[in-house]
Amino acid sequence: MKPDRPTPPRAADRLLEWFVAPHLLETLQGDLHEEFAYQVERIGESRAQWRYWRDVLGFVRPYVMKREKSEYSNPTNADMIRSYIKIALRNLWRSKGYAAVNVVGLSVAFCICLFLFLVAYRQLTFDSFHKDGDRIFQTYFFSNDPDRVSRTGGMPLPLTPALKGEHPEIEAAARVMSGRTSLVEYRGKYFDKMVVQTDPDFLKLFSFPLLKGSREVALRDLSSIVISETMAKAVFADEDPIGKRLLIGSDKKQYIVTGIIADSPDNSSIHYDALARIETAPNYQNDKDSWQAITHWVFIKVAPQVDQAAFEARLKPFTQKYFAGTVQDLIKKGAKADERGDVFALRLQKLANVHFDRDVSDGKGAPIALIYVLIGIAVFILSIACINFINMSIARSFTRAKEVGVRKSLGALRNQLFVQIWSESTFICLLGFIIGAALIYLLIGTFNSTFQTKFTLTHAFQPGFIAWMVGVFLLVTLVAGGYPAWQMAKFNAVEVLKGKVSLKRPGLLRNSLIVTQFAMSTLLACCTIIAIQQVDYMRQQPVGFDKEQVISIPVGNQANGRQVLGRLRNRLANDPTVLAVTGTSINLGKGKDRVTSRSTFGFTYKGKQIVTDWLLVDYDYLKTLNIKPLAGRDFDPAYAVDSVNRVVVTESMAKLIDAKHPIGAFIKDDSDTTGLKTEIIGVIPDFHLYSVADEARPIAMHLSNREDIHYIFVRVATQSLAQSMDRMKQIWREVAPQSEFLGSFLDENVDGWYQNEEAMSKIFSLAASIAMLLSCLGLFAIALLVIEQRTKEIGIRKVLGASVPNIVVTLSRDFVKLVLIALAIAVPLAWLGMQKWLDNYAERITISIWIFVGVGVAAILVALATVSFHSIKAALMNPVKSLRSE
Template identity: 65%
Template structure:
């Protein structure tokens, strides 16, 4: 029987190959886009899922209910680890993780830059990163030991077993030898904790000075709870722990007259599940993807599949009227309703399956282009994972059940007598068909509105004033191969007489996101007249303000003529001066009695980080002890074309061992908004496909409705109806449905995008003209889509329209 069903299905699909092709293309494209979206969501949702007992691993964080702005922080002081172990001995494992910058590593005369994490031996008890060489229980037991990744082992030692070999970490007189005690498999792409090597935290620079200081917070803390200990129970017990070790923070909040939060805490140590670490941008060093974006991607996949399914239903129902006699004859010959349902449904299932295969082939072929366009790292191997295969089969099964089941059920219940008498097409379209049109256009309009608002927000972020001049400035990461201060001085000397170079300076923090993709933040806290203040600290060198065209509002810039400028002098932004409550802060001393800083200048507020983030006051300072990590060069506008190549050649002379990774500052700033731009592009792609699919569906249902009203049109023409009047009559119903769709889509789009924009400190105001424009466009597209059938029906000879079938 199944073989006969398959034969009949293939014959029917071939006989109506035009409809079949439309269905296959629509479903194939929908499945292809959905595969990309669901694959992206799947990768993010499975972050850190490879660790054993992952549901019992947590990251600690500090929650402060500050009256100015409640905050969460994932950084802790060095003494946190020993204190936690002493007060909670029942924990299965704890580990402090100090994530450092890339460090210069040397072995056998080879030099590489690698990310070194300083941690406790409990790290390998907490996490399940596979150990390829060495004993898991002892590789980090001794000080001076290092566990390296497989990739790092290959870069430094080739095919030789590195265990027991020596390597050196650091540069510029701060090198130290370590012994390789183990090799770990490379960290998977879907891991929130990333590293190239692990070193005992006691070997970290500055550990001895900071191991007893509770006010310095620079590391993350992870723990693994025993099965019998719940998260809520441990958080309750941590209340006493917080009062014991963080009383100073609690007292400061009391001075601000802070009120307890919903859990009754002013300041608390709490737990975040490992599965949520990737999605928490506020406490994640790698700035993970917000979970709301993942839900948006899954929602878009659902929307596109829904529209494609509605198209499939519409086309199947449209075809049902051409197959009505076939169904009627088969029922009159004794065919059961159930067998008819299975036979017709088998056709739908075959189309859905072929559509999915086409979509998978398209996705495989377009995967490199998708990765390149959206900066994704999707892999074909992920599509073959059991979890993703199961999710894909569930989606195909659901589409087959809904999109194929409804038309099959409708045709199987045709009344035999009415079908054979030709009366089936006299009824007007029902509520289901109208609902399908409304749903299609509501989803399309929703995506279109969201796309426009997202692009407006990206444009707003890019056009927002930064407080500095980003044009004609080249940013060069120094790297770890050379001393940044030496390279800066050499570059200054080499370019001093070049008329095309207007200024050269150095800094510890890049502006925007350069080619090294590194972003760092240094927060400095101090008290002024009993009022706690917090600023972003920015290490700079001479001529920084000149290079970025930042004006001095009061006081002066740093000057080589004043020796004290390099140690105890600072420049502050306007917002810090306002917080201090001093009319003229120049000359004011900040800090405690033994370590005071003097303000020598005030500058306007400028953006050290993305406009999407909350701006903090900035303290600019010089230091001979902290490394220069970036060099900025301002070039003359007329020399912009060849400036990068000239600097590349000069860099090869002053720092031959370091790679040149120069980029224009305006490009770096644009990269701040890469995530928002990618979301906008994905939304625009989804909206475009949704609109095309909706037009195909509308085209099909217009054909269906006009076929049902053929005789009515003939009668109206005989009675004197004009062609424009008939076209208006046939199009009027579609306009009503589009208006209903807009009434549904507009509030949903406004609510969703307003919630998304709430994540930004600076945001656009949603304009009602966005919805007006989308609405008019939707109606115009609908009218153009149905006009072909409407005009064709209106021009038809009424004799043919009234002729009986």
Template identity: 60%
Template sequence: MLRNYLKIALRTLWKSKGYTTINVAGLAVAFSVCTFLFMTIYRQLTFDSFHADGDRIFQTYYFANSPDKASRSGIMPLPLGPALKASFPELEGVTRVRVGTKSLVAYKDKYFDKHIALTDPDFLRIFSFPLIKGNRQQALQNLSGIVMTESMARTIFGKQDPMGKQIQLGQPGHQKNYLVTGIMADLPDNSSIHCDALIRVESTDNYRQDMKNWDGNSYTVYLKTPATIDQATLENRLRSFAKNHFARTIADLKKEGAKPDERGDLFAIRLQKLKNVHFDREIMSGKGAPVALVYALGGLAVFILLIACINFINLTIARSFTRARELGVRKSLGALRHQLFIQIWGEALVVCLTGFLLGTVLAYSLMTSFNAFFDARLDLSHLLKPGFIGLMLVIFLVVSLLAGGYPAWRMTTLKAVDVLKGKISIKRPGLLRNSLIITQFTISCLLICCALVATRQIDFLRERPLGFSSEQVISIPVGNRTNGRMMLQRFRDQFKQDPAVVSITGSSVNLGRGKDRVTSRSMTGMDYKGKNIQTDWLLVDYDYVKTLHIKLLAGREFDPTYATDSINRVVITESMAKEMGVSNPVGLFFGSDTSGTRSQIIGMVADFHLYAPTDKPAPVTMHLSHHEPINYLFVRVNTPNPTAAMTKLQNYWQKVAPQAEFMASFLDENVDAWFQNEQMMSRLFSIASGIAIFLSCLGLFAVALLAIEQRTKEIGIRKVMGASAASIVVLLSRDFVKLVLIALAIALPLAWFGMQQWLNNYPYRVSISVGAFALVAVGAILVALVTVSYQTIKAALMNPAKSLKTE
């Protein structure tokens, strides 16, 4: 019996090769796109999900209900971890983590740049990263112990056993010896923590002094609760802890007129579950993935699958009516409803399975291109994970039941007598077919509108002044193979007479995202007249303001002719002055931390975006130092050929520091990389809208072809009665245009509302243009007309004699 069903299905599909090809092509494209989207969603939703007892692991964060707005930050002070452990001994573990720039690792005569995380022994007790060698309880007990990843051990030691071997960390002359006490598996790509090795935080310079500073924030703090304590209970107990350790901050908030939030807190230390940390961009300082983007990806996948299913349903129902007599005869000969259902659904299942397999092959072949275009970091191994395979099988079954099951059920409900008498036909469009076409074009127009608004917002953000000039500025990460201060001075000496080089400066932090993809942030609390102000603490060198064309509003920038500039002198931004409540802060003093050190302001500059260009600029305090490391050089050039200037810098770099990789980039490129998430969203919506329009037009073309085939005799009669070809084209096209107009009436308001909510996340945003939506409407109508025009014109020009002979 099944063999006969399969034969009939294959013969029927082969007989209608055109419609079968349309269905298979539409489903293959839909399944391919959805494979990419669901793999991306699967990767995002499984972030940090591999840790044992992950529901009991939390990251701490600040909450402050300031008068202007509530704020949250996951960057914590160094002494918080030990204080939590002392106050809550029942916790199963507390660990601090800091992963900054790459450190120089030396072994014998070999040097490597690696990310070294500063942490505590509890790290390996809280997180279940597999430890291949060593004892999890003892690996980080020694201050000179280091636990490295398997790939780092292989890079440094090759096939040798790394356990017990000694390496050095730090710049030559300031190196410290570390003993390898453990080897852990490489950290998964979907981990919020990324590093090559772990060392104790106590081994850093000035640790004892920094342990007294509750104003400097540079660490993330994780804790693991016992099974008997839930999140709400611990957060409630943390209120008294916060009052004891952050009394001054709470007092400052009260002076500013801050009011408690709905939970009764002015200031609090709260907990975020580890599984949610990746999506909490506020406590991750903008590094996490926006959860809205994940939801958008899921919506796109569902929309594209829905459009493909609509095509399938429309064509299957339409073609099933052309086989009505066959089904009527089979019913009259005794065929049961379930037998007819299996036959029709079996044909749909064959088409779905073919489309699914082709889509999988297409996704497999395009995986590399997709990763490169979206920086998606998808792994082919995800395709073979049981969870993902199960997800895709469920999707396949749902699609096959939805796309093939409904038409099969619909046809089995027809009465054999009505079918054989010819009372069943689709000469008049039904409500279902029209509704499905409207749904298709509603989704397509919705996606196009979203893509247009997202693109305009990105262009707006790019064109907005950043507070500094990125044109013809070259950013050079120094790395760990050379001394940043030495390189800065060498560059100044070498190019001071070069007319193409305007100025050179250095800093501890890059602007934008350079080729090293490293972002570090240091914040501190400044005390001014009893008010504690949180500010970004930025190390700069001479000519920083000049090189980046930052506007100087008052005072001066750092000048080498003033020897005292490197001793407690700072330059602040306008936002910092507003936080202090003064219009001209030059000459004023304030305390920089709890040690009582006082700094004097020598200049004020306009606000500039140091980290997130999508947010308002935060207060920044710039200081000068002759001993803190310079991590980045900035070179402003003035030449019609900036690439040649880059080559000149590279040649000199390779001459004086051949051991260090030259990873320079233009600051324009760095700034563009800031908009990676927005660019990804724009690209996804653009590609998805293009695919949606393609699939919608594919379905519309096939439905129009079927509808015109069934009205062939009517068209012939109209031509014999004197109807012109133009009037017939209008007659055949207007029904489809009406459906597109209804789709636009639904899609445009939805798009306006949805994108308005998305734009509200940005303090700087565009207004939604009526003209852009009008352009979408005109474009949709034209696309629909072009799609059906070939068939309508062909039918209108057909010889009436042939039309009237059509059965």
């Protein structure tokens, strides 16, 4: 059998292609190849290759010297830069596969990171636009109750005047009372607008631009109102709003527009359509001197140089003065002072943290820990992409070693080689960054719909975010591109040309990178599975009421809820597909109006501090939700007194007041001297008025003919769900033509409770998938690097009788060990981190060891599948070729 024709060194042929004119190249290469074949037969292949290199260098040296002179004589001239770019593009074009893999990996990583950094940046910059924001705080109460340590931002109405009067270091203080939207009327036109009741100091505290009017006098009078720019355009169109009169609320209270304020930014914790004086709020006159009426939040601005901790210490006498009864009640209950010596205290929350604190301010933002998790995921994915880049660059460095050696032997300096090789890496990073940004433009709609956000590209053009991302890009370029370039520039020219190129301790570097990659990937995979299981577990938990077949309809502000409820009952009275109709003040879950509200009632009963959810309901509430009373009865139209001081309570509420026979028992506030008592007429099982993730409070349901109905529930028959929603929409046009129909099924609303958790699980799933994909690409590159270095070893093993399976096992064994090390690092971290996350939930899963076992087996199988591609290919190679390769 005729042996294969010997092949001259490819690197030498590339050198000819770079420097010799195309019309001379073919003839010159032909002659050199013939001479090489002759020398192989005469003196052997190894010595013939050295002679081939000598001949090639003799032909190209004049071209090289001329080019090196123009390229390296002046490191700052334009010729050198053009040469770097030209050579970089030429090298990348000749290695299209290598460049494509790196560009794809980096573009995906940059896309994911830009999205996650955008989310994190927006959350972390909430309320950052206010001047002197570091001196603005929200007040909150700390209670070291032995049953449950609590923090609440609700404040009594007399607190702010007393606080400001007794502490001169407070420059400004404002009460902020916001709730549902109010009905605004102007010349026969009606609008739903959010009117926030506050104090005149609001305009001194916060830096929302006042477009018209004076900050000193805009809220001076009780009839004054400041409206937002958007509200001004919607209500007044082209008219000048200043001095115009508006009618607001069901009582049509008259206000005079005294100012126009800019719209609150979307990264503001306080949102408004209009600002009015808090003295105009309902029941203000009755509650203005009551230290039990918790109705609003309080923000203060302290003088410069006032330390938060020192000021909180000065608030202790204030707390003892006005809340002595509360402190004594807690001590009687067994409360102990905390590490700061407080049983009950008034403390301060920084404005920058208000958005994240749901206990203190009912913040709508994700928990701060989740934001850091998103940043960590972004860093993980970007790190894996960088590791891949480094791996593939190092793997490619062995194929380019002779090129580097030749360039160094012809006079190229180390820093010049570094810049040349780094420029190639920079170009790949830049291309990946541009493609990643383009993917964001294409996928932002999908991102918003998937994670229920409202991001626009305008967020990405904020100066702070641009600076952040430029810094990330430069860091990635420096790390991912600079390290391989630095290593290649250090190659010894003589050793390279002898074929003895190697990195110092390459095994340590390679092993560290693969362990890091798979540790990150398996960590994310474990967190993903646990998060998904927790969301599924919460959804499967009984909520205490029958959420199926119930339509929830927000009434809105342009209709009277009680009137609409009455009309709807009359209209559906004879409909066999409608089983029950009721009304309430609070929706269950998150409906299409996306409004979540909470009403609580606190009182002292027999020396015990009790806080309960205070729920307004109408007749048939229990029937509509299929809640069966444990004792007593439901509200009944046959009992006229049910609407006056009668309540139906949950089982936990009955236990809280220690009533052995709760039916007929009376609840009375110890501090109430009027003799007003509330009678319990029924006890029902506990149910979740809010998310299962939150700790359930006892509930007291009351009936009132004076309070507004905000939601209507309709239970329909099972055989006509789809038709019932369509029919309900038609009937709604008849009973409430002025109000938009926003009906939804209650089971859909309840799913909305877990929106944040579901978004987190989706983010984890996406991140884990991307991380595993990028890790496989990196492992692919590492396997290529290792197998190229062990080509002769594989040939020797085959010659000595090793089978293909034996060689595959030998080559894969080391990689499996590294994956096991990665699992040993990732599993404890995942367990600790997710245990801490699960501690935030009242109802939570127990983490199973089989999750980690399953992830570990999957990681090992993925690693084996990736490595086996190269292993099998190398094992099937002709051993003669393996032994002849250099």
